[in-house]
Amino acid sequence: MLDRLHTDSVAEALDIADAHHWTRQPPRSDRARLRFLMSRSTDLATLASRLNTTPQALQRILTNQVRNEALSQAILKDVIRLWQPRIRRRAHRVLAEQQHSLWVQFRGWFGFNAAAGSSDDGRVRSLSEALHHPYPARLLEARHSGASERELRSIVADGIGESYFRVSTGRKGLHLVRLTDVDYIEFSY
Missing domain, CATH: 1.10.260 (434 Repressor (Amino-terminal Domain))
Known part of the structure; x- marks a missing residue:
């Protein structure tokens, strides 16, 4: 059933990832x-x-x-x-409290404004990265509070940016990380 589903929406991809924790x-x-x-x-x-x-x-x-x-x-x-909303909430609580990583795999335009010709400049990428603490908790909290797709993508972009570019969000320029034109996105935890 789930193997037929492919999505370019962060919210739907999180729902599909939650399905792996169902008890029925x-x-x-x-x-x-x-x-x-x-x-x-x-x-x-x-x-x-x-x-x-x-x-x-x-x-x-x-x-x-x-x-x-x-x-x-x-x-x-x-x-x-x-x-199964209670099962979903329990899995999210465990993920947030135990500070586990949330894996994301996607194909889309990703990068941040860098020097011309830099490998960090935005382009279409196919990546599989881990979102480390605190990004999974922020992403799931935003999802539960009804955040827009744009806000969810921004959180994912910041988390992937920190993991992929090895630059903390506190450093100048990382807040310009963008994730757009997503062909597909998939989460697992």
């Missing part, structure tokens, strides 16, 4: 997943707007009339976002 698997069929989402939503119209579709399209899934691959992916991502 979520529903497997679109119909069962949709019933789960409906139990967490106020009404079908609200759920439909969150999934960028119409209530009629969701009703067709509930009656097994149609299968839409794009809608199936949206339903799956929303189930992953909402499944």
